[in-house]
Amino acid sequence: MTGWAGSGDTNTQVRLKxxxxxxxxxxxxxxxxxxxxxxxxxxxxxxQAYADNFR
Incomplete structure (x- = not known):
C-alpha cells in the first residue's frame, strides 16, 4: 500500500477559486x-479591548 486513495471520479477532489x-x-x-x-x-x-478577556 502506498497510502494513495484511488477513485474513478476525481472531480470531487478539485477545488477552484x-x-x-x-x-x-x-x-x-x-x-x-x-x-x-x-x-x-x-x-x-x-x-473589544484585550483587557475585556479578563473580566
Missing amino acids: FATKDEAVAYATRKGFDIHLVPAPPVSLKI
Whole structure:
C-alpha cells in the first residue's frame, strides 16, 4: 500500500477559486456546469479591548 486513495471520479477532489462571483459564473457557464450560488453570511465583528478577556 502506498497510502494513495484511488477513485474513478476525481472531480470531487478539485477545488477552484475565483477572485469574483462573475468570474466563477462565467467559467461555469463556459464549461456547461450547473450553477448553485450560496450567498456568504454577513460578517459581524465584536470590537473589544484585550483587557475585556479578563473580566
